[in-house]
């Protein structure tokens with residue numbers, strides 16, 4: 001039996017057995033191979049779905065390997081964001097400074113590609129050699145007449161979560177710089193959906209059916225002009241609260257825009273997201289349309305889910321995802337199709353989030369913050385999970401243990417939000433868990 005690092009006490013609990021709450025928000029412990037990525041990576045995750053912007057990474061070429069190919073995010077128009085640009089710093093630039101190289105790369109790329117804005121990401125070595133990225137951006141912005149925004153995201157500053165905050169600060173510099181887009185009295189910004197597989201298009205359909213205007217999507221399928229006008233919306237609706245709640249709070253402070261947290265995954269949460277927005281606007285017509293939409297979608301979905309629930313009843317799932325709200329929605333959605341969650345963990349949840357997660361899990365469920373492959377493998381063995389739901393870094397754990405894996409993150413190709421998304425999810429869980437291939441896999445657990 002694996003022994004866990006003593007200093008991680010409090011970051012691993014079993015519901016019904018351990019009395020305390022799960023502690024979140026701690027820095028990763030040295031010696032524990034955290035699944036968390038670096039600050040730069042966190043900032044890039046949030047910003048790069050802005051499709052008509054240039055994204056230039058000031059640093060060694062290796063930092064730029066984190067590209068669109070690793071994390072899909074769909075655009076209904078421009079494709080500029082899919083290209084990864086780097087100043088490719090070498091030894092001589094580390095010795096003599098990289099500002100001239102940054103200036104030339106930035107100027108040439110803007111001339112060549114005509115982006116609507118440019119984001120310049122500062123990586124570890126740039127922080128070490130002390131290039132003045134801010135002043136290069138300022139100079140190019142004045143010369144090229146587009147917003148050029150430094151993203152001071154040196155990897156060593158902390159973890160991926162710190163990168164989210166830096167990205168929010170970069171977005172805040174863009175918001176409020178244009179007033180030309182009309183906003184209806186029932187307008188919202190969607191914060192924290194990255195349109196990995198077209199989720200935003202589902203939400204656009206739902207919100208337009210109930211008479212609510214989506215002003216800006218931050219940042220999935222994002223456009224610079226919309227973001228510059230985001231301060232005109234009447235409400236911020238925040239999905240991935242781990243990445244975007246900071247921006248929502250900044251906008252509340254600066255522009256007085258209220259915000260609410262929602263999830264678009266699973267029947268309950270999707271319906272609440274529509275009802276809560278309708279309630280906020282205190283408009284009977286919007287509420288009535290929301291009711292009709294939910295009723296009509298459910299009359300289709302509930303019978304369609306029934307056979308999957310029957311087949312999957314009693315199966316067990318392990319969840320390890322980025323944020324706690326995603327984990328909470330997953331526990332509820334799995335329960336809807338008869339699957340019990342036996343492990344629930346996240347990279348970036350905080351203690352308050354974990355109280356909610358613990359409350360909805362069953363006794364015996366292992367809850368874990370900032371885990372690593374050794375711990376996760378051990379938990380799967382202990383609980384006998386049939387399925388692992390996670391992202392790109394959890395996939396090999398499931399494969400090595402010989403259990404099914406469902407991608408709930410970067411690599412998936414099916415939208416999982418909304419009512420159709422719930423059906424897609426049920427089909428994927430079913431196809432994974434019930435696959436005949438498991439008959440031929442020796443027991444490696």
Ligand code: SF4
Nearest residue numbers: 038040063123124155
């Ligand atoms: S930790 Fe530093 S060097 Fe490594 S990818 Fe992140 S920014 Fe680049």
